[in-house]
Amino acid sequence: MNLQAVTIGQYFPGDSYLHRLDPRTKLIAVLLLSVAIFLPRYFPGYLLVALFTMIAVALSRVPVKFILRGLKPIMIFMAITVLFNAFLTPGEPLFQIGRWAITREGLVLSAVxxxxxxxxxxxxxxxTLTTSPILLTDGLERLLRPLAPLGVPAHELALMMTIALRFIPTLVEEADRIMRAQEARGADFRSGSLINRAKGLIPVMVPLFVAAFRRADELATAMEARGYRGGTGRTKMKQLAFSGADYRAWAILVLFTVAVVGLRVTGRG
Amino acid sequence: MPITLSHVSYTYQPGTPYEWHALDDVNLEIPDGEFWGIIGPTGSGKSTLIQHMNGLLKPTQGQVLVDGIDLSARAANLRQVRQKVGLVFQYPEYQLFGETIHEDIAFGPRNMKLPADEVERRVRRAMERVGLDESFRDRSPFGLSGGQARRVALAGVLAMEPRVLILDEPTAGLDPRGREEILSLVGAFPALGMSVVLVSHSMDDVALMADKVLVMHRGKVHMLGTPPELFSRRAELEAIGLGVPAAVQLIDMLRSRGWELPAGAVTIEQAVEAIRKSLRTKAGGGRG
Structure with missing residues (x-):
């Protein structure tokens, strides 16, 4: 098993237009875009949303190969969704496979x-590809700050995210080391039934959790030793600031949102 | 149970920007029953090297033979090889997981599919060897002292009764007493018919225990020889960031001040002997 190949929330360093945008702009944009993706009912609307996404991909200058790689983990989920929609939607049958029929409506829903x-x-x-984890959490913290009076622990959430992201590679490395050590004691993670393999992970998970707790403890002590007292009164070395690029992005976003909503309301897309 | 490496090279993540040549054309033969020390600066390939000796890593190029079995061969039974070549990683206590110490030590023998009574016998013997008495049997391995936990981990490998034991920095992070305990334990293994390979940063430990010392540098075998041979080449060792044992430093210092001392003392005891002799002849000469 090669754990080094695991990549989560990967950042692709670069200096594109999207990279330079303020993380808050990007967070809001993704939020708007994910709503916009579910608004259209007809083809023109989808075309608009798809075009917008593709332009964004082009602007990011991230190789398309990299972006497609992110789709791999959802392939199974997508296949299931498509199959269920195709077969289980009532309507005009197109093909018959045994007692199951693919309907025209089903195909349309699958595609959608x-x-x-x-x-x-x-x-x-x-x-995540165009925003470094640090900027991402910074942006999130700033966006959540107005909600602090409502009891949303903005700073703490951001800190938790930073720490989690920071320790993913460390834990992966640790898991790799523990697996090797148990393999040296004759453990076998590659063969046997699924249940046996799952059981075989106990000698990995237990030391991994113990290590994680120990690390957490040490990290907390180290932070306290350096005078960390939480978010209040804490200043930032790098202040987030909107630039001209951000204002242009905002303008485009507003136009895009209006267009998508307009198409939907007028029943044309 | 000789271990032979011929033209072994190993590259981490080949073909990516993170490519790293950890081993570069390594040729070695570790004969039966010898105690080898491996030293080298950080990143010199020591850990990669020892993981080749029981098939945890397979060479990118070259061949590793353990007892005549080619570890890269598809038919090679790596499980069997790993029983014969025990590997104790750095900080082995971080790999403990059993509910009880007994459970943890029994993990290896159980993976070997041994009958229950044989597992029991081996666990008992391993605990005896590392000096853990019966009272530890049902205790949790978490919450032991550093030295104790490490001995439990060591017992976990010993219970597989390997014929070669490889240890990666077995004394790292221990207090002097824990260090002493582990070292005297490891030192007793050759007498029990085991070959030992000890990776260490301590020149003193290596000088004290090893028959042969291997110096790794940038993935290559940099030097190989007996401790007296090797530690007489002080300048070469210091050039790559290593040093010589305290005894050698002392002898060198005395010689530079005009003492007549023979080279070749690498342990404290040998140094004491050499100095005592020299004092005797000095005293004799003074009278004569």
């Missing part, structure tokens, strides 16, 4: 579901 899923995942990956 597939397009929506792909667009959703692509736009979400664009966010």
């Amino acid at each position: 579901a597939a397009v929506r899923l792909v667009l959703l995942v692509v736009s979400a990956s664009l966010l």
Whole structure:
């Protein structure tokens, strides 16, 4: 098993227009886009949303190969969605397979579901691909701050996210090491029934959890030792600031949203 | 149970920007019953090297033979090889998982599919060897002292009764007493018919225990020889960021101040002996 190949929420370093945007702009844009993806009912609407996403991909200068790789994990989920929609939607039958029929309505719904899923995942990956984890959490914290009076622990949430992201590679490395050590003691993670393999993970999971708790403890102590006291009164080394690029992005976003909503309301898309 | 490496090279993540040549044309033969020390600066390929000796890593190029079995061969039974070549990683106590110490030590023998009474016998013997008495049997392995936990981990590998034991920095992070305990334990293995390979940062430990010392540098075999041979080449060792044992430093210092001392003392005891002799002849010469 090669754990080094695991990549989660990967950042693709670069200096494109999308990379330079303020993380808040990008967060809001993804939020708007994911609503917009579910609004259209007819072809023109979908075309507009798809075009917008594709332009964003082009602007990010991230290789398309990289973006498609992010789609891999949802392939099974997508296949199931498409199959269920195709077979289980009542309507005019097109093909008959045994007692199951694919209906015209089913095909349309499948296509819609597939397009929506792909667009959703692509736009979400664009966010993480073009925004470094630190900026992302900074942006999230700033966006959540107005909600603090309502009891939303903005700073704490952001900190948790930063720490989680920071420790993913560490934990992956640790898991790899523990697996090797148990393999040296004759453990076998590659063969046997699914249940046996699942049981075989106990000698990996237990030390991994123990290590994670130990690390958490040490990290907390180290933070306290350096005077960390939470979010109040804490200043930032890098202040987030909107630039001209952001204002242009906002303008385009507003236009796009109006267009999508307009198409929907007028019943044309 | 000789281990032979011929033209072994290993590359991490080949073909990516993170490509790293950890081993580069390594040729070695570790004969039966010898105690080898491996030293080298950080990143010199020591850990990669030892993982080749029980098939945890397979060479990108070259061949590893353990007892005549080619570990890269598809038919090679790696499980069997791993029983014969025990590998104790750095900080092995971080891999403990059993509910009780007994459970944890029994993990290896159980993976070997041994009958229950044989597992029992081996666990008992392994605990005896590392000096853990019966009272530890049903205790949790978590919450032991550092030295104790490490001995439990060591017992977990010993219970497989390997014929070669490879240890990666077995004394790292232990207090002097824990260090002493582990070292005297490891030092006793050759007498029990085991070959030992000890990766260490401590020149003193290596000088004290090893028959042969291998110096790794940038993935290559940099030097190989007996401790007296090797530690007489102080400048070469220091050039790659290593050093010599305290005893060698002392002898060198005394010689530079005009003492007549023979080279070749690498342990404290040998140094004491050499100095005592020299004092005797000095005293004799003074009278004569």
